[in-house]
Amino acid sequence: MAQVLAAQGKRLPGGETGDSAELAEIGFRSLDFSELALRVEDEVGMELNFEAAGLRAITTVGDVLDLLVELQQS
Amino acid sequence: MSRAATTTAGADNLLIGADGSTRRWRDLPPVVRGDEPTAAAVADSEDALAWVWQHALNRAELLVVGRERLDPGMRAELRADGFAIRGEEEASPTRPRDGESGRLWLLTSGSTGRPKRIGHTLASLSTVAGDLPPRRWLCPYSPGSYAWWQVITLGLSLPGQDLVLLDPARVDGWAQVAAEQEVTAASGTPTFWRQTLMSQSDALAQVPLQQVTLGGEPVDQAILDQLLAVFPTARVSWIYASSEVGASIVVHDGRAGFPEEWLGRVRPGRPVLDVVPAAEGGGEELVITSPHHGTGLSGPVRTGDRVERRAGRILITGRVDTDEINVGGSKVSAAAVREVLQAHPDVAWAQVSARRAPLVGAVVQATVVPRSGAEGGPVLEQHLSSWARDRLPAHGVPRRFLFRTEIPLKESLKSDV
Numbered sequence: 001m002a003q004v005l006a007a008q009g010k011r012l013p014g015g016e017t018g019d020s021a022e023l024a025e026i027g028f029r030s031l032d033f034s035e036l037a038l039r040v041e042d043e044v045g046m047e048l049n050f051e052a053a054g055l056r057a058i059t060t061v062g063d064v065l066d067l068l069v070e071l072q073q074s
Numbered sequence: 075m076s077r078a079a080t081t082t083a084g085a086d087n088l089l090i091g092a093d094g095s096t097r098r099w100r101d102l103p104p105v106v107r108g109d110e111p112t113a114a115a116v117a118d119s120e121d122a123l124a125w126v127w128q129h130a131l132n133r134a135e136l137l138v139v140g141r142e143r144l145d146p147g148m149r150a151e152l153r154a155d156g157f158a159i160r161g162e163e164e165a166s167p168t169r170p171r172d173g174e175s176g177r178l179w180l181l182t183s184g185s186t187g188r189p190k191r192i193g194h195t196l197a198s199l200s201t202v203a204g205d206l207p208p209r210r211w212l213c214p215y216s217p218g219s220y221a222w223w224q225v226i227t228l229g230l231s232l233p234g235q236d237l238v239l240l241d242p243a244r245v246d247g248w249a250q251v252a253a254e255q256e257v258t259a260a261s262g263t264p265t266f267w268r269q270t271l272m273s274q275s276d277a278l279a280q281v282p283l284q285q286v287t288l289g290g291e292p293v294d295q296a297i298l299d300q301l302l303a304v305f306p307t308a309r310v311s312w313i314y315a316s317s318e319v320g321a322s323i324v325v326h327d328g329r330a331g332f333p334e335e336w337l338g339r340v341r342p343g344r345p346v347l348d349v350v351p352a353a354e355g356g357g358e359e360l361v362i363t364s365p366h367h368g369t370g371l372s373g374p375v376r377t378g379d380r381v382e383r384r385a386g387r388i389l390i391t392g393r394v395d396t397d398e399i400n401v402g403g404s405k406v407s408a409a410a411v412r413e414v415l416q417a418h419p420d421v422a423w424a425q426v427s428a429r430r431a432p433l434v435g436a437v438v439q440a441t442v443v444p445r446s447g448a449e450g451g452p453v454l455e456q457h458l459s460s461w462a463r464d465r466l467p468a469h470g471v472p473r474r475f476l477f478r479t480e481i482p483l484k485e486s487l488k489s490d491v
Contacts, residue, residue: 007459030402034431035473042474050432 320366450477
């Protein structure tokens with residue numbers, strides 16, 4: 001997430017508050033999420049199955065990271 | 075100058091092989107054949123010239139095709155359509171017919187399916203008229219293609235236009251051959267020139283080019299500027315031509331696109347250019363009414379090429395049917411993104427495509443070949459991302475970059491963009 005944001009001149013909050021940071025506040029948008037998913041796909045060498053994760057609210061940095069971990073395990 | 079009356083006026087022009095061997099048209103050996111329609115399967119340009127010369131003399135119906143393209147399906151189809159196959163595994167037509175005097179057939183590139191035959195004549199292919207200064211032209215194209223016929227008819231019909239024949243499979247070292255053979259004019263696709271600038275720049279600078287021509291793919295300002303920098307005294311031209319509408323646009327001012335005032339202009343014997351709303355994806359499409367049409371085509375022909383109006387110029391940017399990328403409902407032209415990337419000083423070549431992605435359906439992905447001295451990787455990726463953000467809407471900015479070290483070049487001298 002830090003790489004995706006850095007490419008746009010934005011910063012991912014660190015420290016204990018990092019995971020609870022609101023995506024809207026740090027400027028992490030749907031396109032950024034798409035890019036992050038592709039970066040993960042390229043990294044792990046497989047296509048992620050987003051349907052397996054089901055619908056849910058993704059509003060914080062922690063939500064994004066949890067989802068990506070779950071997708072890699074599914 | 076009457077084009078039809080001069081189709082063998084270049085009979086004394088030189089035909090030079092890559093090894094330096096030299097002949098004249100009028101010295102080419104006779105090809106034994108009657109006047110039946112013939113499909114000549116040729117190994118290379120030198121092999122093809124005897125057939126062209128024979129046709130120029132006796133006008134017998136002819137199709138020239140590279141042997142590698144003549145698969146069993148095409149052989150059967152040609153024989154059923156009355157052609158004798160000559161040059162390899164000779165075969166008679168299964169349905170013989172009388173030949174049509176003066177008829178030449180070209181095969182379209184066939185990138186979207188089976189090649190289609192387009193009818194022409196030497197006159198309709200000889201689109202360069204008037205007095206040209208003596209030139210020695212490089213012919214790097216595949217035998218039988220429209221671009222190949224353009225160079226060949228130039229050598230056949232205009233005195234002083236010699237040809238240096240190159241095997242398209244061996245374009246890697248063409249600049250050295252061209253320097254040795256003192257080539258003064260060369261025509262190629264933007265991809266061909268980009269690859270040459272990247273991998274043969276030292277040898278290229280030694281070629282005494284007075285005429286540099288680009289065609290066959292969208293021509294952007296960056297490649298024109300790069301060529302003008304290497305050849306500041308040469309005329310750098312781009313041409314829009316196809317087997318369907320012939321050579322229709324020729325621009326010599328070193329700028330991408332053509333002047334907007336050319337639209338709708340009517341001049342005797344010249345194509346009329348127009349634009350209409352594109353059939354897909356919005357924007358506008360180039361329409362050409364040409365005296366150089368292939369047979370069976372008449373009136374305005376939709377070219378399938380997307381155009382864009384910019385600062386008084388009409389720029390041809392890409393294909394209407396394959397150019398659009400839909401990013402979460404917002405559309406962007408792959409050609410527009412490619413143009414932005416190729417204008418970056420560290421980029422030699424770029425290809426832009428859609429990549430399936432969650433949430434938004436697709437994002438823009440770019441494959442980039444860095445210029446000599448530049449290195450692909452995270453640093454260049456960040457520079458290109460920033461460069462694109464300053465020049466494109468957010469959804470048009472490539473979200474994934476792939477780097478390769480060589481520009482891919484097909485035998486048509488095009489890349490898959």
